[in-house]
Amino acid sequence: MVQRLATVTLVVDEYDEAIAHYVRVIGFTLFEDTALGAGKRWVRVGPTGGGCHFLLAQADGEVQRAAIGGQTGGRVGFFIETDDFDVDHAAMKARGVDFREEPRNESYGKVAVFADCYGNLFDLIQPARP
Numbered sequence: 001m002v003q004r005l006a007t008v009t010l011v012v013d014e015y016d017e018a019i020a021h022y023v024r025v026i027g028f029t030l031f032e033d034t035a036l037g038a039g040k041r042w043v044r045v046g047p048t049g050g051g052c053h054f055l056l057a058q059a060d061g062e063v064q065r066a067a068i069g070g071q072t073g074g075r076v077g078f079f080i081e082t083d084d085f086d087v088d089h090a091a092m093k094a095r096g097v098d099f100r101e102e103p104r105n106e107s108y109g110k111v112a113v114f115a116d117c118y119g120n121l122f123d124l125i126q127p128a129r130p
Contacts, residue, residue, distance in 0.1 A: 007044065008078075009055045011067050012118065015041050018056045021117040025095050027088075028054075047080060069119035076113055076121040085110045085126035092124065 012018035015033075022028045022045045031053060032044040039058075046053035059065040071077060082088045089103060089112060100121070103112040109127040116122065 005052050007053045007055050009057050010116075010118075010120065011059050011064050011071065012056050013059060013065075013068055015043055015056060015058050017117070018058075019043060019045065022054070022056070025092075025097055026116065027092060027095065051081075069116075071120060074121070076123050078120065078122045080122055080124050082124060082126050085124065089124060 010018075019030060019033070023030050027048075028045040029048045030043075030045050032042060034042040036042055041058070043056040044053040045056060057064075059068055085103065089099075092114070093099060098115045098117075100113045100115055103110055105111075107128065109125050111123050111125040114122050114124060
């Protein structure tokens with residue numbers, strides 16, 4: 001049996017605002033936006049190159065609203081790998097991505113932390129070659 005992690009939920013404030021940010025600013029692809037009724041939608045976005053998708057789930061109630069932007073307790077929770085850090089970093093900065101630091105070289109690769117429009121933290125990383 002083969003298993004893989006396919007989708008991770010991100011609780012967001014509003015569907016269209018989140019789609020606009022993840023697609024237009026971060027540069028992800030909108031893979032699906034299906035109405036489910038009662039104002040709910042199945043919205044999947046992710047890097048064009050593949051991998052895990054994010055399910056953008058509009059907050060329903062105060063507990064979920066309180067989790068927006070803090071789903072990993074202020075730590076980097078998501079890691080976007082690239083094969084050309086400099087090109088992707090420059091393009092993302094030009095689109096207005098909120099990088100929280102300058103790029104740095106680590107033993108595991110070239111990396112910079114950025115935040116989405118809710119404050120969730122991501123690494124843009126080009127893994128070091130063995």
